[in-house]
Amino acid sequence: MIDYEKADFPVPISAFKIVNTATINILELRAGTWPITLQRVTKESDTTYVLLFRDQQYTDDVIMTTYRFKDIEQFKYFQKGLSALKNGSNGDVAKFKDYTIKRVDIKKEGVWYVLSCAEGGITNFQQAEANKMIAAIVNL
Numbered sequence: 001m002i003d004y005e006k007a008d009f010p011v012p013i014s015a016f017k018i019v020n021t022a023t024i025n026i027l028e029l030r031a032g033t034w035p036i037t038l039q040r041v042t043k044e045s046d047t048t049y050v051l052l053f054r055d056q057q058y059t060d061d062v063i064m065t066t067y068r069f070k071d072i073e074q075f076k077y078f079q080k081g082l083s084a085l086k087n088g089s090n091g092d093v094a095k096f097k098d099y100t101i102k103r104v105d106i107k108k109e110g111v112w113y114v115l116s117c118a119e120g121g122i123t124n125f126q127q128a129e130a131n132k133m134i135a136a137i138v139n140l
């Protein structure tokens with residue numbers, strides 16, 4: 001492999017490929033110790049949507065999990081799952097190919113959701129946070 005920065009000869013323009021990449025935060029749901037962010041990532045002509053969160057299985061380490069939705073349709077299915085659970089009851093589960101969302105009603109705390117990814121990441125969020133995600137995704 002040639003290190004073009006240290007090359008002592010003219011570097012051909014064709015040696016480089018410019019890639020236009022943009023990451024935009026759609027919603028920073030939570031910051032701090034247990035962050036959750038929804039993002040849109042555009043790379044060349046591909047656009048994916050990402051749910052980025054700190055994996056709650058590890059309380060002593062900071063392990064960030066990135067769940068990628070392959071397109072807007074898959075992202076909207078996530079929103080529809082949250083909407084369906086909002087109208088559901090304790091213990092209801094929205095199961096998808098690579099993740100599940102479970103509704104958990106806790107006295108004095110209200111409704112919580114537990115998101116479990118097939119690859120191992122887990123996070124939770126309250127109804128008010130789910131409502132913000134629903135609103136952000138619906139507007140896309």
